[in-house]
Structure formats: C-alpha cells, structure tokens
Amino acid sequence: xxLIETHSLTKRYPRVTALDGLTVDxxxxxxxxxxxxxxxxxxxxxxMLGLLDRDAGDLRVLGMDPATxxxxxxxxxxxxxxxxxxxxxxxxxxxxxxxxxxxxxxxxAARERAxxxxxxxxxxxxxxxxIGGYSTGMKQRVTLAQALVHDPDLLLxxxxxxxxxxxxxxxxxxxxxxxxTEFGISVVVCSxxxxxxxxxxxxxxxxxxxxxxxxxxxxxxxxxxxxxxxxVDEGTDQLLDHLHGLGLPVERAGPExxxxxxxxxxxxxxxxxxxxxxxxxxxxxxxxxxxxxxFADAPLESSHG
Amino acid sequence: xxxxxxGAGGVRPAxxxxxxxxxxxxxxxxxGPRLGRSRVVLALFGHSxxxxxxxxxxxxxxVFPGILVVLGVAIAxxxxxxxxxxxxxxxxxxxxxxxxxxPLLLFLAVIAPELVCRDLRSRVLPLYFxxxxxxxxxxxxxxxxxxxxxxxxLAGPLLLMLLGGLFAQTGGAHGAWHEIxxxxxGLGYAALTAIVWGAFALPLAALTSRRAIAAVVIAxxxxxxxxxxxxxxxxxGTTARQLASLANPVSxxxxxxxxxxxxxxxxxxxxxxxxxxxAVALVAVSTAVLLLRYRKVAA
Numbered sequence: 107x108x109l110i111e112t113h114s115l116t117k118r119y120p121r122v123t124a125l126d127g128l129t130v131d132x133x134x135x136x137x138x139x140x141x142x143x144x145x146x147x148x149x150x151x152x153x154m155l156g157l158l159d160r161d162a163g164d165l166r167v168l169g170m171d172p173a174t175x176x177x178x179x180x181x182x183x184x185x186x187x188x189x190x191x192x193x194x195x196x197x198x199x200x201x202x203x204x205x206x207x208x209x210x211x212x213x214x215a216a217r218e219r220a221x222x223x224x225x226x227x228x229x230x231x232x233x234x235x236x237i238g239g240y241s242t243g244m245k246q247r248v249t250l251a252q253a254l255v256h257d258p259d260l261l262l263x264x265x266x267x268x269x270x271x272x273x274x275x276x277x278x279x280x281x282x283x284x285x286x287t288e289f290g291i292s293v294v295v296c297s298x299x300x301x302x303x304x305x306x307x308x309x310x311x312x313x314x315x316x317x318x319x320x321x322x323x324x325x326x327x328x329x330x331x332x333x334x335x336x337x338v339d340e341g342t343d344q345l346l347d348h349l350h351g352l353g354l355p356v357e358r359a360g361p362e363x364x365x366x367x368x369x370x371x372x373x374x375x376x377x378x379x380x381x382x383x384x385x386x387x388x389x390x391x392x393x394x395x396x397x398x399x400x401f402a403d404a405p406l407e408s409s410h411g
Numbered sequence: 412x413x414x415x416x417x418g419a420g421g422v423r424p425a426x427x428x429x430x431x432x433x434x435x436x437x438x439x440x441x442x443g444p445r446l447g448r449s450r451v452v453l454a455l456f457g458h459s460x461x462x463x464x465x466x467x468x469x470x471x472x473x474v475f476p477g478i479l480v481v482l483g484v485a486i487a488x489x490x491x492x493x494x495x496x497x498x499x500x501x502x503x504x505x506x507x508x509x510x511x512x513x514p515l516l517l518f519l520a521v522i523a524p525e526l527v528c529r530d531l532r533s534r535v536l537p538l539y540f541x542x543x544x545x546x547x548x549x550x551x552x553x554x555x556x557x558x559x560x561x562x563x564x565l566a567g568p569l570l571l572m573l574l575g576g577l578f579a580q581t582g583g584a585h586g587a588w589h590e591i592x593x594x595x596x597g598l599g600y601a602a603l604t605a606i607v608w609g610a611f612a613l614p615l616a617a618l619t620s621r622r623a624i625a626a627v628v629i630a631x632x633x634x635x636x637x638x639x640x641x642x643x644x645x646x647x648g649t650t651a652r653q654l655a656s657l658a659n660p661v662s663x664x665x666x667x668x669x670x671x672x673x674x675x676x677x678x679x680x681x682x683x684x685x686x687x688x689x690a691v692a693l694v695a696v697s698t699a700v701l702l703l704r705y706r707k708v709a710a
Binding site: 177189192204209215249252257 | 450454458472529535540544
C-alpha cells in the first residue's frame with residue numbers, strides 16, 4: 107500500500123494556488139518533500155492531516171481519505187509543525203505525557219512512552235526540567251518527541267532543522283534517519299534545503315508553485331556518492347592521463363579533476379600520483395555528489411553545506 | 412544478576428552472551444489500546460481541571476487557588492461553628508454562595524486565562540489539532556473545566572456545611588431531610604452561578620493570549636454594565652427596576668436566585684422566566700463565541 111497517494115490535488119487560496127493538480131504516489135520510507143518557501147509543502151501536510159480542505163482532486167494517507175477519516179489519520183500520524191513552540195513552564199516529561207494522552211494513549215502507557223520518546227531524542231537525563239530552560243535544539247527534540255510518543259505509522263516533519271546551528275542540524279538529521287530506518291516509521295521531511303534532506307531520504311518529491319517537479323527514489327536519480335576534487339596548479343592533463351592509467355574513472359571539470367571516492371585508497375592513489383609527477387597540488391577535498399544539479403533549473407535554494 | 416551467579420556450568424538461554432544479559436534498548440512499537448476521541452476529550456478536561464487548581468504545576472501556581480480554597484473552607488467552618496455554638500443559622504447555603512461571589516469572580520479572572528491563554532501564547536494548539544480531537548472538542552473541554560473548577564470552589568465548602576449542619580440540627584430524620592434539601596438547593600445555586608459566570612468569562616479570556624490582559628478584560632466584563640443596572644434601579648419605573656438586573660451577569664444570577672428560591676435579594680416582579688431566558692441566551696452566545704474563536708485560531 108502506498109503511504110500517500112494524491113491525484114490532481116488542488117488547493118486555492120484567495121490570491122494564490124497553493125497546490126495545482128499535484129499527482130504523486132509515495133512509498134513508505136524516508137521521503138524528502140523539497141521546494142522553495144511557499145511551494146505548497148505546508149499546505150500539503152495540513153491537507154494530509156485533514157486540517158485543511160482540498161478544493162479538488164483525491165488524496166489517500168495510509169489508505170484513508172483525510173476529508174472523511176481525518177480523526178483516524180491523525181491518531182496514526184505524528185506531526186512536527188514548522189512554527190510550533192512549547193509551554194515554557196511545563197516539565198518536558200509532563201508535556202510529552204500529556205500529548206501522548208491527547209493521542210489516545212492510556213495514562214500509564216503515555217507516561218512510559220513519553221520517557222521512551224524523550225530517551226530516543228536524547229533528552230532522557232533532562233526530561234524533568236522545565237522546557238523554558240531548554241536550548242533551541244532541545245526544544246526541537248521535545249517537539250519531535252511529542253510527535254513520536256504515540257508510536258505513529260507516519261511522521262510529518264515540517265522544516266525540522268529550522269533555527270538550529272550546524273551541529274544541531276546534523277544531530278536532528280541523524281535522529282530522523284534513525285527513526286526511518288531503525289524504528290520502522292515512515293517519515294516525510296519538508297525542507298527548502300535540498301542538500302540537507304537528500305542525505306537521509308530514500309525518495310524525494312520536489313514541488314514548485316504547487317506543481318510536481320520530480321518524484322523518484324534517490325537511487326534512481328543519482329548514485330549517492332562522494333567525489334574527490336583535485337586541482338593542481340599545472341600539469342592537469344598529465345595527472346588526468348596518469349589517473350586514467352591507474353584505471354580511475356576521472357572526469358575533468360574545468361581546472362578540477364573529479365575522482366569518485368572508493369575508499370581511503372583513492373586518497374593514497376591520488377597523493378602518490380601527484381608525488382610521482384611532482385606536481386604542485388592546489389587542493390584536494392571531498393565533495394558530495396549532490397542532487398542539486400538535477401534541479402538546477404528549479405528555483406530551489408541550494409544547500410549551505 | 413542471576414545470569415552471573417548461574418555459574419560456568421549453567422545452561423544459558425539461547426542467544427544470550429556469557430557475562431550478562433544484553434538489554435534491548437531499541438525502539439518498541441506500541442501495541443496497547445488506543446482510546447477514542449471522547450476519552451481524549453475527557454483526559455483534556457481532567458488535565459485542565461487539575462491545572463485550574465495548580466495541580467501538577469509549580470508551587471507558585473498553587474498559591475492563588477489555594478488561598479481561595481482555604482477562604483471558602485474557613486467561611487464554612489465559621490458558619491458551622493456559629494451554628495453549633497448558638498443554634499442560629501447565620502449563613503445558610505444560598506448566603507454562602509453569595510458571600511463567595513467576589514472570591515469566585517477573582518478565581519475566574521485568574522483560571523480562565525490560565526486555561527486558554529497559555530496554549531494560545533505558546534502556540535501549542537497545532538500540536539492539539541494534529542491529534543484526533545477537534546477544535547470544538549478542545550474549546551468545550553476547556554469550558555467544562557472552567558465551569559467545574561468554579562463549581563468545586565463552592566461545592567466543597569457547601570458539603571462541609573452540610574456535614575456540620577447534620578450534626579447541629581435537632582429535628583431528627585425530618586430535620587436531616589430538610590437540611591439535605593437546603594443543601595441541594597445551595598448546590599444548584601452554586602452550579603447556576605458557576606455556569607453563567609464561567610461561560611461568560613472564558614471567551615473573554617480566549618480573546619487574547621496574554622494572561623494579565625485577559626484577567627483585566629474579564630474583570631471589566633463583569634463590572635462594565637453595573638452603572639446601567641444602577642441607573643435603571645434609581646431612575647426607572649417599577650418595570651425598569653425589576654428588569655434592570657438583566658444587564659449584568661452578576662445581578663442576573665441574583666435575579667434568578669430571587670425567582671427560583673423565592674428570596675428577597677432582589678425584586679424582579681413576575682419576570683423570573685425572562686431572567687432564565689436571558690441567562691440561557693448568555694451562556695449560549697458565550698459558548699458560540701468561544702467555538703467561533705477556536706475555529707479561527709491558526710493551526
């Protein structure tokens with residue numbers, strides 16, 4: 107059963123069309139929903155939760171129609187909104203317990219699962235502190251914990267890394283990846299940063315102005331791989347020939363040579379080649395071979411990293 | 412550590428490594444019961460009612476409700492003491508509710524903002540609305556909690572007065588029965604007051620996300636029409652005087668008391684049913700405003 111199916115899904119606001127005939131099927135797993143701000147990501151999520159009505163088209167979430175089964179969907183979905191904040195004077199464990207009860211867990215189960223959820227997001231030691239004293243990153247984790255407390259089948263995360271510093275972003279992305287792979291919960295991650303979600307997602311849906319740009323499994327879009335970028339001040343052709351001679355599939359891009367990274371030995375091979383040819387090495391660094399090129403024409407903001 | 416004391420020759424369960432048990436601390440799926448929407452609303456009601464009295468919250472949040480509870484109980488204890496000492500009923504059940512009117516108004520001005528403004532201010536509502544319960548469920552659970560909290564503030568001391576009264580009365584079984592009906596009358600009046608005032612106060616609180624402002628708005632809401640009542644009382648004819656109390660939620664409830672319990676707190680002539688109608692309308696309109704407010708609030 108597909109996780110989410112939409113067919114000609116349309117939502118119009120008085121001045122803008124937020125979703126314009128969107129048709130896409132989403133298989134379970136970690137799914138990235140990317141698009142610039144205002145592309146219609148949050149609108150899609152709210153329609154999936156049954157919080158907004160669609161104007162036209164069909165939609166199934168977990169096999170149910172949000173317009174009629176919104177309650178049943180919301181019982182099995184965890185939602186982390188973009189701008190949510192938390193009651194500062196409540197203790198994190200109490201708050202997550204309360205939210206578990208609001209999702210239909212009996213009291214004792216809610217208490218137990220709140221502790222578990224806070225442990226999984228890495229706040230076990232701090233769970234009896236007031237939320238007001240938490241850092242932004244910790245608050246985001248509490249928001250994630252409340253979405254996880256009732257063991258949903260699907261997590262909808264709207265810009266989960268917003269407002270986090272680079273280390274916080276890394277930690278949050280790592281956490282989401284764990285939830286999707288180890289916990290067996292499907293995750294839809296909304297982001298305007300393609301580079302951020304492509305690393306953890308198994309499939310990607312790119313929308314722009316409410317229209318589908320592309321939806322596919324990441325593996326079929328591009329091999330996820332790293333490349334080494336080598337640049338020498340002179341003798342680029344020489345090095346290219348030498349590396350070809352070693353059987354490395356080197357590509358030339360202007361002054362740079364791109365070598366697919368197979369392991370640590372790739373580094374060694376390049377260093378040995380540069381040393382053997384006695385070339386002045388300008389730089390040698392590792393770069394992620396990203397999806398950004400695939401969306402080069404689309405008005406997406408590129409990743410900072 | 413039974414595993415370690417089992418000894419080297421002991422048979423270990425398959426899959427366990429020597430030297431101890433590896434605890435599975437991975438993610439566990441939840442297989443227990445999931446309660447329906449009505450139970451969720453009930454849980455929200457219970458949580459809100461506890462919040463109103465500061466239960467499950469910081470010590471600071473317990474101070475104000477605590478003072479009012481102690482005040483109510485103290486009045487009841489004094490009333491019972493006077494009655495057992497002198498045999499005279501100085502404060503009856505209805506009079507107790509009237510005595511508590513200012514504390515009850517203060518209580519509402521504090522707890523109504525407490526119950527709704529905190530969630531509005533911390534923008535936590537999207538987390539509620541993405542769960543099974545509906546917007547109207549949320550609003551009605553908060554309303555029920557406000558009314559119940561107000562009622563309990565009066566009902567507790569009334570019960571104390573009943574227990575004292577049953578010991579103090581000398582009329583035997585007949586007297587006891589009389590005492591109980593008086594108590595039930597007082598309880599009904601307490602419920603009436605809690606419903607009309609609570610329903611009036613909560614939508615006022617929900618208009619703003621700032622608790623202090625909400626408290627002031629509620630206070631103003633309760634007193635803003637008192638001059639109207641005053642002017643009509645002093646200048647109007649008999650009919651105007653008898654209808655004047657409709658203009659304010661506090662005097663409206665006294666008017667109802669006068670009609671239902673035939674007390675002489677107010678002269679409302681034969682307009683009792685009008686008072687009832689206006690009270691019902693006030694509760695209905697207030698509830699509608701509250702529901703409308705939560706239909707508009709962003710999710």
